[in-house]
Amino acid sequence: MEQSEFLEKRPSNMEEGRHLILRLTYVSRHNAENSNIEVTRILSQSRRNNERDGITGALVINDEYFLQSIEGSRPVINALFRKLVNDKRHHALQVIECSEVEERLWSKWSMKHLAPSEQDREYVRKFSAGTVFDPYIMSTSQILRFIETLSDLQERRDKDGVKTKSLGF
Amino acid sequence: MTQKTSESHILVSMTYISRANPDMSDEAFSDILRQAQENNVKNGITGMLIFNNYYFLQTIEGSRAQLNHLLGNLVNDPRHYDLQLLETRELKGKGREWSRWSMNLALPSTDNAALYLKYSTTAEFNPYLLSAESIRELMTELNH
Numbered sequence: 001m002e003q004s005e006f007l008e009k010r011p012s013n014m015e016e017g018r019h020l021i022l023r024l025t026y027v028s029r030h031n032a033e034n035s036n037i038e039v040t041r042i043l044s045q046s047r048r049n050n051e052r053d054g055i056t057g058a059l060v061i062n063d064e065y066f067l068q069s070i071e072g073s074r075p076v077i078n079a080l081f082r083k084l085v086n087d088k089r090h091h092a093l094q095v096i097e098c099s100e101v102e103e104r105l106w107s108k109w110s111m112k113h114l115a116p117s118e119q120d121r122e123y124v125r126k127f128s129a130g131t132v133f134d135p136y137i138m139s140t141s142q143i144l145r146f147i148e149t150l151s152d153l154q155e156r157r158d159k160d161g162v163k164t165k166s167l168g169f
Numbered sequence: 170m171t172q173k174t175s176e177s178h179i180l181v182s183m184t185y186i187s188r189a190n191p192d193m194s195d196e197a198f199s200d201i202l203r204q205a206q207e208n209n210v211k212n213g214i215t216g217m218l219i220f221n222n223y224y225f226l227q228t229i230e231g232s233r234a235q236l237n238h239l240l241g242n243l244v245n246d247p248r249h250y251d252l253q254l255l256e257t258r259e260l261k262g263k264g265r266e267w268s269r270w271s272m273n274l275a276l277p278s279t280d281n282a283a284l285y286l287k288y289s290t291t292a293e294f295n296p297y298l299l300s301a302e303s304i305r306e307l308m309t310e311l312n313h
Contacts, residue, residue, distance in 0.1 A: 016297035017253070024254065075297075078253035085244045094237040095183070098257035100301045136176045136234070140259040 014075045023071040023105065024081060024098040025144065027135040028090040029064060042089070043113055050110040055080065058105075058112040060147055065135055066090055067147060071104045097140050105148075114150045123149050176234040180264070183236050184228045184256045184304060186296040187249040189220070197248060202274060209271040214239065217267050217308055219296075221277045225249055226296040228308055230265045256301045266312060275311050284310060 039061055050056065053076050060067035070077055085093060106112055116124070124133045126149075127142040135143055189198075198220065209215065214231035229236055244252050267273055277285050277294045285294040287310075288303040296304060 013297065016295070020300060022255075024257075074253060074255070078251075081254060082244050082252065085241055093241070094233060095240065095254065095257045096233070097259075098183075098254045100256070137178070139179060140181075 014079075017074040018076070020074040021071060021101050021104060022074040022077045022098065023069060023101050024077055025067070025069040025096045025147070026081075026084070026093055027096055027143065028066045028068075028084075028093040030061075030066060030090050031088065039113075043111060047110040049080075053080070056104055056106040056109055056111075058109065058114055058147060058151060060114045060116065060150060062116050062133070065133075067135055067143065069106065069144075069147060071101065071106060074100075092136075094136065096135075096143050112151065114147070114154055116150060120150060120153065123153070177232040179233040180230070180260045181233045181236055182228060182230045182256070182258055182260050182266070183240065183254065184226075184301065184308075185240075185243070185252055185254050186227075187225045187243075187252040189223055189225060189249050190247065193248055201248060202272065206271045208239075212239075215265055215267040215270055215272075217270065217273045217275070217311065219275045219277065219294075219311075221294050224294070224296050226304065228267065230260065230267055233259075253297070255296075255304060266309070273312075 043059070046059070050070075050072075053072065055070055055072035055076060057068060057070040059069075070080060072080075084090075123146065125131070127138060127146045128134070129137070135146075138146070202218070205216075205218070209229075209231075212231060212235050214229055214235060216227060216229040219226040229239065240254075243249075275281075285307070286292070288299060288307050289295070290298060299307075
């Protein structure tokens, strides 16, 4: 079959599956030293794109790792995912969980930034077998609950107006 | 393949769909299958592949690190495009569904059209239109 004929008959189609909400959570290691400027840039860029594409999510950044949850229409999330796989700003990307969901978890945020603070060490311990935070050896439910716990803590602090010292662990 | 043993204890299942490149020959497809079977045996990966000349639908099972390494290669494999992940979940308790297969194969045909139609709105099998749940059910039926 001619390629043009094929493509006409079967176009790559963003419509197919777009009624499904997909949530995808991954972990990766960042490549560069993430200065605050770089983090700010990554966040503002992803928020702009996500707003345009109907994507919501949360991003945990510490000294070494990204932990990100993105949710949106299935073909849209996958288009972003294929870009992320080849994004040179991080490596060793591992999908932790990916599933169809009835409702979004992060619908209020185009990208909620979660920066673990010194006070959050106890939550690292809570979900880790060892003393060092290593998402690559954490189970799916440990990672998902860790992200949600950080989010809850941040909500509470924001409400109370508590200032925290942001530190990697 | 380099993989830290500390990362190999988590057993997961991944399901993805993709569109075959229009210029892919039957030989190329046989190569894909043979390659997958050889590599999977080596890497402790099992799974199931459905292929109907236009679409791939595949479930792979194995360690999270191994599967993600494979996924990275698959995303950039020029023999198909528009790869979409439908599901990734940790296999707890019940374990693998395809433990007997390094890569089982099913080819939709007129003989088994009813099974594919059971979960489809269209006469022709198109996994891009199916929910993850329908695909899970279809896969399970193919396994029995």
